[in-house]
Amino acid sequence: MLHRSLIISVVAAGLFVAACGQEEIPPPPPPPVEEGPNQDSIDAARRAAEEAARRAAEEEARRAAALEAAREALTAMVFFDFDMAEIRNDAEGVLQQKVDVLRASPAVRLRIEGHADERGSSEYNLALGSRRAEAVRQFLVNAGLGESRFEVRSYGEERPREQGSNEQSWAQNRRDEFVITAGGNQIQVPGGGQ
Amino acid sequence: MRTGVRNANQVRQVNPGGPRPRLPGGTALLMLLLATSAGQAAAQVDTIPGTVRHLGVVYESYVPTLAISTFTGRFGGLTVAPRVEAVIARDLRYSDRFEMMDSIPLAPGGGAVDYGLWDQFGADWLVTGQVEGLGDRFVLVLELHDVVFSEVRERARFSLPRPDAEDFRMAVHAISDDVVRWITGEPGMAASRICFSMESASGSQELYVVDSDGENLRRLTNFNSLTMSCSWSPDGSRLAFLSFASEDPAIHEMELATGQSRVLEFNRTGQPMTPVYHPNGEEILFSLADGAESGLFSWRVRENCCLWRLTGGRWNDLSPTFSPDGRRLAFNSNRLGVAIPQIYVMPAEAGGRPDLVSPYLYGQGGYYTSPDWAPSGDRVAFHGRYRRGSYHILIADVAAQGQRLLQLTYEGNNEDPSWAPDGRHLVFVGERDWGFGLFVVDTVSGRIRSVLSGVRPRVPDWSPSLASSQPPTREN
Numbered sequence: 001m002l003h004r005s006l007i008i009s010v011v012a013a014g015l016f017v018a019a020c021g022q023e024e025i026p027p028p029p030p031p032p033v034e035e036g037p038n039q040d041s042i043d044a045a046r047r048a049a050e051e052a053a054r055r056a057a058e059e060e061a062r063r064a065a066a067l068e069a070a071r072e073a074l075t076a077m078v079f080f081d082f083d084m085a086e087i088r089n090d091a092e093g094v095l096q097q098k099v100d101v102l103r104a105s106p107a108v109r110l111r112i113e114g115h116a117d118e119r120g121s122s123e124y125n126l127a128l129g130s131r132r133a134e135a136v137r138q139f140l141v142n143a144g145l146g147e148s149r150f151e152v153r154s155y156g157e158e159r160p161r162e163q164g165s166n167e168q169s170w171a172q173n174r175r176d177e178f179v180i181t182a183g184g185n186q187i188q189v190p191g192g193g194q
Numbered sequence: 195m196r197t198g199v200r201n202a203n204q205v206r207q208v209n210p211g212g213p214r215p216r217l218p219g220g221t222a223l224l225m226l227l228l229a230t231s232a233g234q235a236a237a238q239v240d241t242i243p244g245t246v247r248h249l250g251v252v253y254e255s256y257v258p259t260l261a262i263s264t265f266t267g268r269f270g271g272l273t274v275a276p277r278v279e280a281v282i283a284r285d286l287r288y289s290d291r292f293e294m295m296d297s298i299p300l301a302p303g304g305g306a307v308d309y310g311l312w313d314q315f316g317a318d319w320l321v322t323g324q325v326e327g328l329g330d331r332f333v334l335v336l337e338l339h340d341v342v343f344s345e346v347r348e349r350a351r352f353s354l355p356r357p358d359a360e361d362f363r364m365a366v367h368a369i370s371d372d373v374v375r376w377i378t379g380e381p382g383m384a385a386s387r388i389c390f391s392m393e394s395a396s397g398s399q400e401l402y403v404v405d406s407d408g409e410n411l412r413r414l415t416n417f418n419s420l421t422m423s424c425s426w427s428p429d430g431s432r433l434a435f436l437s438f439a440s441e442d443p444a445i446h447e448m449e450l451a452t453g454q455s456r457v458l459e460f461n462r463t464g465q466p467m468t469p470v471y472h473p474n475g476e477e478i479l480f481s482l483a484d485g486a487e488s489g490l491f492s493w494r495v496r497e498n499c500c501l502w503r504l505t506g507g508r509w510n511d512l513s514p515t516f517s518p519d520g521r522r523l524a525f526n527s528n529r530l531g532v533a534i535p536q537i538y539v540m541p542a543e544a545g546g547r548p549d550l551v552s553p554y555l556y557g558q559g560g561y562y563t564s565p566d567w568a569p570s571g572d573r574v575a576f577h578g579r580y581r582r583g584s585y586h587i588l589i590a591d592v593a594a595q596g597q598r599l600l601q602l603t604y605e606g607n608n609e610d611p612s613w614a615p616d617g618r619h620l621v622f623v624g625e626r627d628w629g630f631g632l633f634v635v636d637t638v639s640g641r642i643r644s645v646l647s648g649v650r651p652r653v654p655d656w657s658p659s660l661a662s663s664q665p666p667t668r669e670n
Binding site: 082083084085120121122123124126127128130131134137138152153154155158159 | 399420422423438442443465467468481483485486488510512513526528532533535561563564577585609610652653
C-alpha cells in the first residue's frame with residue numbers, strides 16, 4: 001500500500017516536472033508512515049492516491065492547455081492591408097509567438113498559405129497571396145528558423161473566410177493561414193524547461 | 195450611302211477629310227481614344243489617367259444591313275430549317291457587323307428573289323437558305339445575295355450533323371462564320387467556346403466551357419479542388435490550367451477529345467500559375483513563384499522537357515500572353531510595387547527588355563493586370579483601375595507604349611478580358627448591381643451583351659476558331 005501510494009506520488013511528481021517544470025509547487029510529501037496495516041493508513045493511502053490522481057489530472061489539463069495554446073500560436077492567422085504584402089505591426093506579436101513555439105519544437109513544419117480579398121484580378125491575387133506567404137516565411141527565417149521547415153502556397157482570392165463584399169469581410173480575407181505539415185505531435189511549450 | 199462601300203478595308207477606314215459617316219442609330223457609341231500625359235493626369239482622381247482628347251470618334255463608319263429570309267425545306271428538311279435559321283441569325287447579330295433584318299418571308303409564291311423589293315426594305319445583303327432531307331441527314335443550301343448589285347454572291351452546300359448530335363450547333367456556327375467571311379473577308383467567332391472556372395454545385399472550383407452564344411454550358415473537370423486559369427491550345431484540342439488537385443498546385447494539360455488530363459512535372463520547387471500556350475502549340479509559358487523570386491518559364495509540352503526562364507526577379511511576373519507570331523509576349527508584373535501591378539511587353543527571349551504598355555505614371559499609382567494579346571497583333575487588352583476607381587476593360591496600342599488607351603466598359607467592375615478568334619470581340623467577367631456574369635464587348639461598336647449571368651465566372655479564355663477543317667462544297 002505504502003509502496004503504491006509512494007509510486008503514484010513519485011509518478012505524479014515526475015509527470016508534473018516533465019510537464020510544467022518550475023512553475024508549480026512540488027507534490028505533497030508522502031503520507032506519514034505507520035506501523036502495520038490499519039484502517040487509518042489505508043484511508044490515508046487512498047486519500048493520497050486520490051489527491052495525487054487529481055493533481056496529475058490537473059497537471060495533465062494544464063499541460064494540454066499549454067500545448068493547445070502553443071498549437072494555436074502556430075496556426076494563428078496574420079492579416080494584411082489592402083494590396084500589401086508587408087507584415088503589419090499588429091502581426092509581429094502573433095509571429096513572435098510562432099517563433100517561440102517553433103524554436104521549442106524543432107520537429108514542427110508549417111505550410112504558410114497566402115490569401116487575398118476579392119478585389120483585383122484572380123490571377124494577380126494568386127501572386128499577391130504568394131507574396132504574403134513569402135513575407136511571413138522571411139520573417140520566420142530571419143528569426144533564425146530553418147528555411148526547410150516552411151513551404152508557401154497561395155490560394156489568391158479563391159478561398160475567402162468571409163463571403164461579404166465589404167471592408168469588414170475583405171479585412172478578414174487578406175490573410176496568411178498556417179497548416180502544421182509535420183511534427184504536430186511533437187509540439188513543445190516554449191520555456192517548458194528541457 | 196451604300197454604294198461602293200463593300201469590303202472590310204473600306205468599312206474600317208476613317209476618312210478625316212470626308213463627309214461625316216452615318217452612325218447606326220441606337221448603337222452609336224463614342225469611342226474615346228485617351229492619350230496619357232503626366233501633367234493632366236495628376237488632376238484626376240479615379241479615372242484612368244489621360245487627357246480625354248478626341249483623337250478619333252467614329253470607328254464604325256458604315257454598317258451594312260443584312261436580311262435573312264425564312265429558310266425553306268425540301269424532302270423533310272422543313273423540320274430542321276427554323277432551328278438552323280435561328281442559330282445563324284443570332285450568330286450574325288452577335289457578330290456586330292450588320293444591322294439585322296430577321297425572318298422576312300420571301301415574296302408569296304417563292305421563286306426568284308425580288309432584289310428591288312429587298313432594296314426598298316433597305317437590305318444590302320440577303321441570306322436565303324433551304325434545308326434538304328437526305329435520309330436521316332440534312333444538307334443546307336445557303337445563298338448570299340448582293341442586293342445592291344442584284345446577284346448571288348456566294349452559294350454553298352453544307353452537310354449538317356444529325357440535329358440531335360452534340361456537334362450540330364457548332365456545325366451551324368461554322369456556317370455563320372463562313373457568311374461573315376464571305377461578306378467582310380474577316381474571320382468570325384461563332385464557332386468557338388469560352389473556358390472559365392466557377393464554383394460547382396458541390397462547392398469546389400472547376401473548369402467549365404460555354405459556346406460563344408451562351409448555349410451548351412458544361413463542366414469539364416471534377417477534381418473537387420481549386421482549378422483555374424484555363425488556356426486553349428492554338429488548335430483548340432487541349433487546355434492547360436492550374437489545379438490544386440494534386441498534393442501541390444500544378445499545371446495540368448487536358449486532351450479535350452478524351453477528357454484525360456496529366457500533370458506537367460517540371461521538377462522544380464515553387465508554385466506555378468497562369469499557363470498559356472505558345473502559338474506553335476508545343477510550348478507552355480507560365481509563372482513560377484519560388485521564395486522571394488518569381489519569373490516566367492517556358493516548358494516544351496510535347497517533349498516534356500526543358501524548363502527555360504525568360505524573365506523574373508524579386509517580384510511577381512505572371513499572366514503571360516504571346517503575340518500571334520510568338521515573337522513577343524506581354525505579361526503582368528509588380529516590379530514597380532506590390533500595389534501597382536503593370537503590363538509589360540518584351541521580346542519572347544531570355545534577357546529581353548520589358549516595356550510598359552499600361553499607363554503608369556511615377557507616383558500616381560494605378561493597377562493594371564490580366565493582359566491578352568490581340569489576334570491582330572497590334573493591341574493588348576487588360577483591365578485595371580486608377581487609385582480607388584472601378585476596374586475597367588482597356589486596350590493599349592502596343593506601339594504607343596501606354597500612351598494610347600481605349601476604355602471599353604463604364605459600368606460596374608470588369609475583369610480578365612480575352613480576345614475572340616475574330617480579333618474584334620472580348621469576353622470578360624463583369625460585376626453589376628445584380629451580381630456577376632460573363633459578358634462580351636464588341637471593340638468596334640462598343641456593344642456589350644451578356645453570355646452568362648447569375649453565376650460567378652473567373653478568368654475566361656476564348657478558344658480559337660473551332661470550325662471544322664472540312665470546307666463546304668461551294669457552288670458558283
